[in-house]
Amino acid sequence: MDVKDRDCNNSANISEEEEQMDLRRGPWTVEEDFALINYISTHGDGRWNSLARCAGLKRTGKSCRLRWLNYLRPDVRRGNITLEEQLLILELHSRWGNRWSKIAQYLPGRTDNEIKNYWRTRVQKHAKQLKCDVNSKQFKDTMRYIWMPRLVERIQAAAATATAAAATGGDSSTTTSNTYQLNNSINMTPTGHVGFPPATVGGAQVNTIATPENSSTAASSDSFGNQVSPVSDLTDQYYNNPVPVNNIQNQDYFQVNQADFSESLISPCGYFNQGLDFQAMEQNNQSQWMESGDMSDNLWNAEDIWFLQQQFRNNM
DNA sequence: AAGAAAGTCAACCGCCCACGT
DNA sequence: AACGTGGGCGGTTGACTTTCT
Numbered sequence: 001m002d003v004k005d006r007d008c009n010n011s012a013n014i015s016e017e018e019e020q021m022d023l024r025r026g027p028w029t030v031e032e033d034f035a036l037i038n039y040i041s042t043h044g045d046g047r048w049n050s051l052a053r054c055a056g057l058k059r060t061g062k063s064c065r066l067r068w069l070n071y072l073r074p075d076v077r078r079g080n081i082t083l084e085e086q087l088l089i090l091e092l093h094s095r096w097g098n099r100w101s102k103i104a105q106y107l108p109g110r111t112d113n114e115i116k117n118y119w120r121t122r123v124q125k126h127a128k129q130l131k132c133d134v135n136s137k138q139f140k141d142t143m144r145y146i147w148m149p150r151l152v153e154r155i156q157a158a159a160a161t162a163t164a165a166a167a168t169g170g171d172s173s174t175t176t177s178n179t180y181q182l183n184n185s186i187n188m189t190p191t192g193h194v195g196f197p198p199a200t201v202g203g204a205q206v207n208t209i210a211t212p213e214n215s216s217t218a219a220s221s222d223s224f225g226n227q228v229s230p231v232s233d234l235t236d237q238y239y240n241n242p243v244p245v246n247n248i249q250n251q252d253y254f255q256v257n258q259a260d261f262s263e264s265l266i267s268p269c270g271y272f273n274q275g276l277d278f279q280a281m282e283q284n285n286q287s288q289w290m291e292s293g294d295m296s297d298n299l300w301n302a303e304d305i306w307f308l309q310q311q312f313r314n315n316m
Numbered sequence: 317a318a319g320a321a322a323g324t325c326a327a328c329c330g331c332c333c334a335c336g337t
Numbered sequence: 338a339a340c341g342t343g344g345g346c347g348g349t350t351g352a353c354t355t356t357c358t
Contacts (some may be wrong), residue, residue: 027326049343065344066327101346116347118326323355
């Protein structure tokens, strides 16, 4: 049924009483979920206000739409944000900022709401711990130069472990999982484009992120013929000019690569002298971070802390 | 064990834009 | 051109859960 043709038999005769009936708010009940799912499965979605009426839901159209898109939709993926997804979120956020829906397009099954929540609860939390604004250049570059490479390193390590396990006939479930994430989260585009062949980072393959910009045969114009400004993002350099992750501690790497950018970037080491109060961070937060049980979900793990501290001391 | 604090996330709100009339 | 409506978006809230003291 064409949703455009949807029309409740009584939609034209909705009584004022019904019109003014108090709408439900707050958490959805199982019955409401069933009603919404059943209705959409037979009639399709769209025209949310009339859909809400016709489905007999005392909800606003917006509420129905939100419930469907963020929770009931069959392809919605739940659970922890994977390392690959974290990397992708950081990468895309560095390009587009708080364009959550746009970012969500590149993470199949994830909703803009979920990504937004992830950003606010995890990323902003760590910016707070570093005593800098999440939108500050300091924090952004710290993410680019330190955090994202560390994520890549961890992804590689997980992949290597999984590969080894598979080679020895061990449980390959992890391998399958990681492969799935890489192929489906990072290398997929909203329009179904396939990304460029995998680049290598530190000797391991990492799929190049395919965006409308770079999936259109690397041209400088988009599918509408509009000029698309090249993404001058260090992560692109990172993907396209693989450098062993260990070299990230080498200031020369940054200085050499920065030459490609019109805007000179301050190396992360510079920040250790300029702004980030790592001593305070160490005093205030290290114990908390170090003692955190689940490191997999933390942006900074024990190694990161150690790494940051080394950088700090080397630049004293 | 219990209360407080912090974290998480579903849901709501208000604004904006596109589109039809 | 003006208006109404539907839908999408980012920001915010608040209930619930988890962790800490």
